[in-house]
C-alpha cells in the first residue's frame with residue numbers, strides 16, 4: 001500500500017511542493033519500500049532513530065529532522081542531516097553551527113514558529129524569529145543556512161482556524177523573504193491538513209500516516 005499511497009499523494013502536488021515522507025517509528029522495510037517507489041526525502045523526529053536508519057539505508061536519502069531538538073544530540077546527525085525543521089532557539093542554532101563546523105558542512109535549517117492557538121511548548125514567537133534573523137550574532141554564523149520557516153497548526157477539525165494559523169505563517173514568510181535571500185521553504189501541512197497548507201502557500205509537506213499507515217507507539 002505504501003507505493004499506492006505515495007502515488008496518490010504525489011499526484012495532487014504542484015511541482016513546487018516537496019513531499020517529506022515521515023517515517024518515525026516505522027521499520028526499515030517500510031522506508032525501503034517507499035524508496036523503491038522513488039521517494040528520497042524522509043522525516044524523523046528522534047535523532048538517534050534517524051541516525052540508525054541512515055546507517056542502514058541507501059545514502060542518497062535526504063534525511064530531515066522534524067522533531068523537537070535536544071541540543072546534546074545534534075552531534076549524532078551533523079554529518080548527514082539534510083534539513084532541520086524544528087529549530088526553536090538561538091542556542092540550538094549555535095549548537096548546530098558548532099557541530100556543522102566539525103564536519104565542514106553547512107546545515108540547512110528552518111525556524112519553527114508557534115502558530116497554533118492551542119497550548120504548545122515548542123516554536124518561536126514571530127517577534128523572536130525577526131530578532132534572530134536581524135541579530136549580528138546570527139549574521140556571523142557561517143555553517144548554518146536558514147532556508148525558511150516551519151509551523152504546525154492546532155490539532156482540530158475547525159478548518160477556518162487551521163487556515164488562519166497557516167495564513168499567519170505565510171504572511172510572516174512573505175514579509176521576511178525579501179530580506180532573507182536563502183528563503184526557499186515554507187514547511188507546513190501533515191496528513192490531516194496538507195491540502196489547506198498548500199492553499200496557504202506551503203512548499204513542503206510532512207506526511208506520515210497517510211503514507212505508512214497509523215503509527216503504533218507501543219511496539
Ligand SMILES: *Cc1c(COP(=O)(O)O)cnc(C)c1O
Pocket residue numbers: 022024045066067152189190191192206207208209210
Ligand atoms: C509526526 C509528524 C508529522 C506527520 O504526521 P502525520 O499526521 O502522520 O502525517 C509531521 N510533522 C511533524 C513535526 C511530526 O512530528
